[in-house]
Amino acid sequence: MRKIFSILVTFFIVLVMLSGCGTSKTKSPKDDSLSRIKEKGKIIVGLDDNFPPMGFRDKNNEIAGFDIDLAKEAAKRMGLNVEFKPVEWDGIILSLKNKDIDVIWNGLTITDKRKEAIGFTDAYLKNKQIIVVLSGSDIKTKKDLGGKIVGVQMGSSSEEALESDKETLKTLKQVRKYSNNTEALLDLKSGRLQAVVVDEVVGRYYISKMPNVYKILKEDFGAEEYGVGFRKEDKSFGQALDEALKAIKQDGTAEKLSKKWFGESIIEK
CATH class of the missing domain: 3.40.190.10 (Periplasmic binding protein-like II)
Known part of the structure; x- marks a missing residue:
């Protein structure tokens, strides 16, 4: 009888220990x-x-x-x-x-x-993805980007917005990706690109510094939030x-x- 009782006690202790282990595994880590x-x-x-x-x-x-x-x-x-x-x-x-x-x-x-x-x-903050071209450019709409080279910042929402517009994307000659927007806009100024897709806050800042160099098209690639x-x-x-x-x-x-x-x-x- 004592032997049976001892076995039952041991079984109960093991069961409690296993139950405790299971609980600790499912416990979510503390957010500190x-x-x-x-x-x-x-x-x-x-x-x-x-x-x-x-x-x-x-x-x-x-x-x-x-x-x-x-x-x-x-x-x-x-x-x-x-x-x-x-x-x-x-x-x-x-x-x-x-x-x-x-x-x-x-x-x-x-x-x-x-x-x-x-x-x-x-x-x-509110923002949208705008299209910047040179002030003398004959590009007026997204359709006019057909056959053109367009620049974006690599890994940016501008890149994502452009690639999401499949209809426009398939008409482009090339999409050039840059480590930053400054390089892309300088290449636009020098004629190596015909347009840049960029955050509105950035585009307007550059245009305010060089108002006779760039202009923004009326069409854009969508609104967004920061x-x-x-x-x-x-x-x-x-x-x-x-x-x-x-x-x-x-x-x-x-x-x-x-x-x-x-x-x-x-x-x-």
């Missing part, structure tokens, strides 16, 4: 992203530092721009410093996943494809960042920054 970044004391922002007016090098070789000012303001409200780290744009999501950076904050378009890989804050990208698992940090951005929009600070860089408010309410 906000406390981890607060402990570090700063947010590392990944960006393309040749993307005016969102983030670029000024005449003193300092990183400046709308997103730079916005990131500094958000970090300040979260009690953190901010470090800006230039990264090749076509590999920036990998840099985020590898934890080389904490966020992608540089005119990052919210797309379904990107949502599969990373998390996003709510949209903070958000800040973060790792999907960093939910507590992403939520805190979103709250800071909402406060910046609500008290009018974001609108002031928009007018400073774009001459008007293009903030997403």
Whole structure:
């Protein structure tokens, strides 16, 4: 009888232990992203530092721009410093996943494809993909792009928008891909391209600097919104960042920054 009782007790203990192991396996990992970044004391922002007016090098070789000012303001409200780290744009999501950076904050378009890989804050800026040509060009519509060489930034939403328009894409002579928009627009100016598809905020910035060189077509490749990208698992940090951005929009600070860089408010309410 004692032997049977001993066997039953042992069986019960093993059962409890196995049950505990099963529970630990299904338990989701703790999200300590906000406390981890607060402990570090700063947010590392990944960006393309040749993307005016969102983030670029000024005449003193300092990183400046709308997103730079916005990131500094958000970090300040979260009690953190901010470090800006230039990264090749076509590999920036990998840099985020590898934890080389904490966020992608540089005119990052919210797309379904990107949502599969990373998390996003709510949209903070409106944008669209415009077509820029030389001021004297006879190109007036998308149809006029047939047989022409068109430039885009590699890995950008401009590239994605152009490739999504299959009807226009199949008529093009060639699509040239560049590491940044500055190179593409310089090639357009020199005649090596006939058009560039680019974010409106970038295109209008360049045109304001050289109003007699470029012009924007009336047709575009669709509207979009900008958000800040973060790792999907960093939910507590992403939520805190979103709250800071909402406060910046609500008290009018974001609108002031928009007018400073774009001459008007293009903030997403």
